[in-house]
Amino acid sequence: MPELPEIESLRREQAEHALNRRIAGVDLRDPERLRGARPDDLTAALSGFHFDSVTRHGKILFLGVSSGWKLAIHFGMNGHIALYGEGGAEPEHTRLVLDFADGGRWAFADMRRLGWVELTDDIAAYLRSQEVGPDALTLDAGSFAKRVGGKRGAIKSALMDQATIAGIGNVYADEILFHAGIIPDRPAHDLDDPALNRLHGEMQAILREAADRGGFHGELPACWLYHRRGDTGHCPVCGHTLNTRQVGGRTSYLCPACQT
């Protein structure tokens, strides 16, 4: 569940269903998923308290705890959170379980073990220390052009660099560039101001619409490139045969007719 829209959907779900429920038990099944703290520290920060806020920055979710700590969660490639009742089905590859006093359960599952949880008491300082850039959904057009437009490398690599802008991964980078009509391996500094402006507008429109539709697990618009990934299909807009190529080591899908 990895990119910004999926995490934003998760944030909304957690805001609705995970807040103000007393945490009675903490079961860290995989201690290696906890960074920068001991398992006992995690229990002390959570047990007997409740989540009182939930925010997101880029691909990181922050669950505010009534103890004052924030639980930062990164989902890696496949991580997700499940909420289920007592005796309900626990997801496969569960790495951390919280038992609520009301009998419900909260589980962080992460098949490939590329995600992690971490405690911080200052989100802004945490983001600085991790070198996470501004969130893609709230970054203004001028700052976007300044940060992205100066890069020498491929525009797709700049969009995916979390220190430059936070939240975009391989799939949405392709989607954004497709709708903006830009080839993914164009050098970022080749883009003029109108192109950067268009790219910024498409970036926010696509991320926002995807988040509103529930991300990968929802129903993304039929005209999106997303549905054509994984096969040698045709462009959903013009019908031209799609291309794939490696950009920054990642497989990229594009329409050679729509994107230049």
Add this chain to the structure above:
DNA sequence: CATCCTGTTGAGGA
């Protein structure tokens, strides 16, 4: 059996 993959990190090099 081989290859691919929604992400990040560190090493090594241009």
Add this chain to the structure above:
DNA sequence: TTCCTCAACAGGAT
């Protein structure tokens, strides 16, 4: 300083 590639991390799908 900046940016690139590669390998590694794990496990499941194709």
